[in-house]
Amino acid sequence: MEMRAVYAECLAGLMEADRHVVVLDADLAKASGTLALYKRFPKQMFDCGVAEQNMASIAAGLASYGFTPWIESFTAFSSRRICDQIAISIAYAGMNVKIVGSDPGIAAELNGGTHMSMEDIGVLRSIPGLVIVEPVDDVQLRAMMPVLQAYPHPVYLRLFRKETPRVFGEDYRFELFKADLLRPGKDLTIFVSGFLTADALAAADELAREGVEAEVINIHTIKPIDRETVIESARRTGRVLTVENHNVIGGLHSAVLEALAGERIPAAAVGVQDRFGEVGKLPYLKEALGLTQENILQKARMLLEM
Amino acid sequence: MEPNLKDRALDVRCDTLRAIGHLGVGHVGGCLSVVELLTVLYFEAMHIDPAQPKMPGRDRFICSKGHAGPAVYAALANRGYFPKEMLLTLNQGGTDLPSHCDMNRTPGIDMTTGSLGQGFSCAVGAALGSKLEADGAAVYALIGDGESQEGQIWEAAMFAAAKKLDNLIAFTDYNKLQIDGSVAEVNDIAPLAAKWQAFGWNVIEAEDGNDLEQVRLAVQTAQKQRGSGRPTMVILNTKKGCGVKWIEDMGTGNHNCPLSEAQAEEAIRALREAAAQDKAAACGKEA
Numbered sequence: 106m107e108m109r110a111v112y113a114e115c116l117a118g119l120m121e122a123d124r125h126v127v128v129l130d131a132d133l134a135k136a137s138g139t140l141a142l143y144k145r146f147p148k149q150m151f152d153c154g155v156a157e158q159n160m161a162s163i164a165a166g167l168a169s170y171g172f173t174p175w176i177e178s179f180t181a182f183s184s185r186r187i188c189d190q191i192a193i194s195i196a197y198a199g200m201n202v203k204i205v206g207s208d209p210g211i212a213a214e215l216n217g218g219t220h221m222s223m224e225d226i227g228v229l230r231s232i233p234g235l236v237i238v239e240p241v242d243d244v245q246l247r248a249m250m251p252v253l254q255a256y257p258h259p260v261y262l263r264l265f266r267k268e269t270p271r272v273f274g275e276d277y278r279f280e281l282f283k284a285d286l287l288r289p290g291k292d293l294t295i296f297v298s299g300f301l302t303a304d305a306l307a308a309a310d311e312l313a314r315e316g317v318e319a320e321v322i323n324i325h326t327i328k329p330i331d332r333e334t335v336i337e338s339a340r341r342t343g344r345v346l347t348v349e350n351h352n353v354i355g356g357l358h359s360a361v362l363e364a365l366a367g368e369r370i371p372a373a374a375v376g377v378q379d380r381f382g383e384v385g386k387l388p389y390l391k392e393a394l395g396l397t398q399e400n401i402l403q404k405a406r407m408l409l410e411m
Numbered sequence: 412m413e414p415n416l417k418d419r420a421l422d423v424r425c426d427t428l429r430a431i432g433h434l435g436v437g438h439v440g441g442c443l444s445v446v447e448l449l450t451v452l453y454f455e456a457m458h459i460d461p462a463q464p465k466m467p468g469r470d471r472f473i474c475s476k477g478h479a480g481p482a483v484y485a486a487l488a489n490r491g492y493f494p495k496e497m498l499l500t501l502n503q504g505g506t507d508l509p510s511h512c513d514m515n516r517t518p519g520i521d522m523t524t525g526s527l528g529q530g531f532s533c534a535v536g537a538a539l540g541s542k543l544e545a546d547g548a549a550v551y552a553l554i555g556d557g558e559s560q561e562g563q564i565w566e567a568a569m570f571a572a573a574k575k576l577d578n579l580i581a582f583t584d585y586n587k588l589q590i591d592g593s594v595a596e597v598n599d600i601a602p603l604a605a606k607w608q609a610f611g612w613n614v615i616e617a618e619d620g621n622d623l624e625q626v627r628l629a630v631q632t633a634q635k636q637r638g639s640g641r642p643t644m645v646i647l648n649t650k651k652g653c654g655v656k657w658i659e660d661m662g663t664g665n666h667n668c669p670l671s672e673a674q675a676e677e678a679i680r681a682l683r684e685a686a687a688q689d690k691a692a693a694c695g696k697e698a
Contacts, residue, residue, distance in 0.1 A: 127543075148543060151539070151574075153566075153570055154569075154570070156566035156569070156570065158528075158529075158532070158562075158563045158566060159532045159535075159563055159566035159567050159570055161532075162528075162529045162530075162531075162532030162533050162535075162536065162563065162567070163532050163533070163535055163536035163539065163567070163570065164536060165522075165529075165532075165533050165536060166473075166522070166532065166533035166534060166535060166536020166537040166538075166539070166540065167536040167537070167539060167540045168536075169514070169521065169522060169533065169536070169537055169540070170536070170537050170540025170541065170543075170544065171540070171544075172540055172543070189526055189529070190526075190529055190532075190563075192526075193523070193525065193526040193529055194523075194526075194529045194532070194533055197523060198514060198515070198522070198523035199515055199523075
């Protein structure tokens with residue numbers, strides 16, 4: 106099931122349960138999968154047109170009136186385009202707004218470099234108090250949505266909108282701020298976020314065939330990061346590899362290393378090497394930007410040789 | 412007019428000067444230019460209760476030009492939201508009265524503002540919220556003329572008209588000056604009324620936005636536009652630094668300027684003396 110379909114279904118449930126849940130778009134409701142909901146919730150959904158900054162501050166005004174707005178656009182526009190509005194109207198003012206960015210990093214595919222946010226987590230992570238989450242699959246997203254709604258502070262949801270490989274079982278329980286151990290191991294820890302999680306797990310399978318036990322931990326809440334889990338696992342395995350669909354500067358890699366500052370643990374990163382994106386389909390972009398399973402294996406082997 | 416509205420405006424102006432003078436520096440010009448508006452809103456126009464700053468269904472005032480905070484605080488203190496002594500903590504470390512408005516610190520402040528353009532969109536959001544709640548409240552918003560150069564102002568203007576937010580009454584403090592020069596020189600916003608009309612707003616203009624009676628009439632006229640299906644913009648032609656001749660004469664220099672305690676007290680003395688003379692003259696006329 107496409108992530109956006111699950112997202113829209115969850116939003117519909119939240120809106121049905123509480124008329125104070127509202128959704129704001131900036132002319133990308135169709136892409137976000139929520140356009141069909143406009144007929145069903147005419148008093149809870151508002152398209153602001155192509156004006157993301159206005160959308161973000163309007164949401165803050167609605168939040169000041171007791172509403173919980175969810176605002177949607179592509180990651181590029183839900184982060185860097187409205188950075189000041191998120192910082193001041195939403196975070197500094199303490200307004201409970203959920204900011205949704207879809208098509209993170211290379212997921213923007215044919216929209217190319219202009220729409221390909223390699224920096225959204227980095228841009229937003231330094232805004233005090235802002236929670237940043239990135240679901241892996243439809244199961245985790247479905248589990249996450251009501252928790253985010255109930256959390257009474259601003260959150261940035263980094264959302265891959267198409268279908269992603271299923272990683273979690275139906276019995277999965279989501280805990281905000283608590284990282285998920287996907288595969289235990291003792292030789293190195295792979296910290297991974299978002300849709301690359303399936304690749305990290307596949308790489309761990311391959312490593313197992315080589316006699317290496319890689320621990321795989323999904324960091325769904327990138328900020329605040331689950332320091333306890335990160336530090337415990339890294340100390341135990343003694344090697345750290347981060348895997349992310351984002352610039353290695355400012356994103357998961359940075360967050361993990363900040364948690365591990367002073368630990369003297371060797372670390373490597375699979376992520377975008379401080380460059381912009383380009384057009385292409387996912388397989389091409391993974392190759393072009395070094396986000397492949399092969400690259401995960403190479404970096405892991407390099408760490409194991411240290 | 413409420414008989415003592417003039418006295419209220421005088422108090423708000425004097426307390427603004429005293430608070431900034433106590434600190435020694437502040438956004439004097441753009442505070443003094445909006446004293447009459449704040450007086451009319453807080454003492455006459457708005458449905459509010461100082462004992463319940465968060466009262467549901469209250470009218471809201473959002474000062475999008477957040478640097479006019481000190482004048483808003485003076486109005487709030489005089490209206491009874493907090494003790495007037497608190498005004499002397501203005502912009503000191505640990506204060507609840509920061510240079511720019513903060514809804515989480517100051518009783519009576521309805522929105523955190525300071526990054527120009529954003530507060531206006533927030534006001535539009537609040538007006539939409541009021542419509543959804545059908546609570547009958549009005550949202551009053553104040554923007555600056557320099558602030559009107561922000562693109563976000565016009566994004567919000569377009570949306571408010573498109574959504575027929577006739578519970579939104581906005582004001583432009585059109586004092587014609589900004590930090591780097593006159594608005595006309597830096598990046599002219601004229602013709603202002605025509606712009607707002609073109610964006611689908613009712614437009615009311617007060618020739619002298621520092622004349623209490625003119626502001627009062629403009630606000631009353633704006634309030635009658637409820638039901639028009641359009642938001643209303645009141646353009647207040649004001650004087651930056653209004654009320655203190657030497658501050659007015661500084662022109663652009665009065666945006667954020669030093670003001671000593673002695674200068675503030677002298678200005679307050681002069682303002683009160685002039686008001687007393689006006690009153691005496693008025694009594695003489697009546698006699």
